Amino acid sequence: MHLFPKLNVGTSKHQHDVILVSSADGKFSIVNHNGRIEKIVNAHQGACLTAQWSPDGAGLLTAGEDGFVKVWSRNGLLRSTIVQTDVPCYSAVWSPDSSAILHTKNNFLILKQLNSSNKITKWKAHEGLIICTAWNANNNLIISGSEDGFIKWSHCLDRPSTGSIYSVAWSSDGTQIAAACANGHVLFAHIIDREYTWKNFACNQIGRKVISIKDIVSDQSDQLDYPDRVIQIALGFNHLVIATVKQCFIHKLSSWNTPVTFDLKEGTISMILLSERCLCIVERAGTSIYSYMGRLLASPRCGTRPETLGRAAISLGPDSLAAIDQTDRKTIQVFDLPTGLIVRSSADNAITKLTHKMTVSTIALSQTGPINERQMALLDYNRDLYVVTVKENKPKFSKLGRTGCNATRGQCGFVAVNDSRYNWYQRLHVSSKTRRSLK
Numbered sequence: 001m002h003l004f005p006k007l008n009v010g011t012s013k014h015q016h017d018v019i020l021v022s023s024a025d026g027k028f029s030i031v032n033h034n035g036r037i038e039k040i041v042n043a044h045q046g047a048c049l050t051a052q053w054s055p056d057g058a059g060l061l062t063a064g065e066d067g068f069v070k071v072w073s074r075n076g077l078l079r080s081t082i083v084q085t086d087v088p089c090y091s092a093v094w095s096p097d098s099s100a101i102l103h104t105k106n107n108f109l110i111l112k113q114l115n116s117s118n119k120i121t122k123w124k125a126h127e128g129l130i131i132c133t134a135w136n137a138n139n140n141l142i143i144s145g146s147e148d149g150f151i152k153w154s155h156c157l158d159r160p161s162t163g164s165i166y167s168v169a170w171s172s173d174g175t176q177i178a179a180a181c182a183n184g185h186v187l188f189a190h191i192i193d194r195e196y197t198w199k200n201f202a203c204n205q206i207g208r209k210v211i212s213i214k215d216i217v218s219d220q221s222d223q224l225d226y227p228d229r230v231i232q233i234a235l236g237f238n239h240l241v242i243a244t245v246k247q248c249f250i251h252k253l254s255s256w257n258t259p260v261t262f263d264l265k266e267g268t269i270s271m272i273l274l275s276e277r278c279l280c281i282v283e284r285a286g287t288s289i290y291s292y293m294g295r296l297l298a299s300p301r302c303g304t305r306p307e308t309l310g311r312a313a314i315s316l317g318p319d320s321l322a323a324i325d326q327t328d329r330k331t332i333q334v335f336d337l338p339t340g341l342i343v344r345s346s347a348d349n350a351i352t353k354l355t356h357k358m359t360v361s362t363i364a365l366s367q368t369g370p371i372n373e374r375q376m377a378l379l380d381y382n383r384d385l386y387v388v389t390v391k392e393n394k395p396k397f398s399k400l401g402r403t404g405c406n407a408t409r410g411q412c413g414f415v416a417v418n419d420s421r422y423n424w425y426q427r428l429h430v431s432s433k434t435r436r437s438l439k
Contacts, residue, residue, distance in 0.1 A: 138174030317365035
């Protein structure tokens with residue numbers, strides 16, 4: 001059973017209240033908000049084990065005992081058969097951007113890209129039969145459950161006795177999971193022990209509602225308690241920003257016991273970005289720019305599903321916000337942000353569009369200099385590193401290196417991993433850039 005995804009588009013509420021139901025007779029049913037069955041489709045020989053709407057709401061997938069994984073239109077018309085195997089497929093899920101499907105085969109997980117017939121990634125995930133999977137849209141992590149009794153994830157503090165794991169699901173904010181177990185219990189798990197550092201400050205989440213912070217130089221420390229569960233943390237630019245399910249708390253590192261507080265639109269925050277002058281909150285309701293006094297400055301539109309943007313696809317500067325276009329990943333949108341305390345709507349923001357020759361995977365805005373000298377570093381899918389001045393009349397993408405692994409911005413430049421070296425690029429002008437390397 002799967003509820004139609006919530007989309008930030010101008011459709012009616014009742015269009016969202018549609019349930020997809022799979023059944024043991026190989027059929028799936030589309031049921032509307034009044035409980036009336038809109039359509040019943042014969043999908044598989046044997047039981048239909050999985051049925052799921054795509055995240056963009058454009059279609060759905062089913063998987064069955066016959067080993068087939070099929071993609072259907074929103075109205076229940078067969079588009080294609082993605083997978084044909086000789087063993088039952090117990091679970092299949094969409095990627096957050098609807099471009100790939102992850103499915104199970106015995107104790108293996110297989111990732112298939114929909115836009116490529118040959119690109120398949122396969123790995124052994126468990127010792128026993130894999131029964132369930134879930135893909136987190138916020139952090140792009142995959143979780144799987146198996147008859148071996150393990151939920152495979154990167155780290156956990158406890159391994160309770162559960163029996164086989166029949167179903168797993170992420171919370172919308174990506175910080176909790178739930179699992180249905182063979183012993184009749186429902187297992188809940190949450191993330192703690194997240195640690196963040198900036199200069200001489202370090203903070204650590206030691207409980208669901210508790211953050212510890214310490215000044216390493218002065219050895220001053222404190223414990224911060226919050227009324228609700230902490231879902232996102234950001235530390236930098238002399239501020240500690242904490243988001244709970246209901247509120248956002250902005251602490252100055254010079255006086256962290258007197259935070260600025262404001263209410264959130266909804267409790268599904270996927271990330272918080274910081275810069276010298278402002279902060280950015282990305283949630284399902286949209287992208288919002290706030291001052292460190294808690295005042296809303298702008299609400300740029302970064303696609304229909306901004307919560308699926310990864311940290312590599314969005315970057316915040318002192319006066320700009322850059323995001324990779326979700327519909328065309330060769331295009332980067334750069335929004336001019338207000339530098340004062342005047343509130344502006346998203347329609348008032350000047351937008352600069354930059355188009356690269358290749359699909360872009362990572363972007364990073366510079367953090368120093370005026371807006372007319374604002375530069376952006378980017379990595380494309382060939383792992384080539386480029387830099388471009390955003391406000392030039394004819395922006396030129398200057399190539400800095402090949403086979404880059406990652407790139408990120410700092411307050412005085414940016415750093416990239418290239419050929420087993422860390423490279424610092426310190427000057428804004430490409431013609432006279434300075435690079436230092438460290439193995």
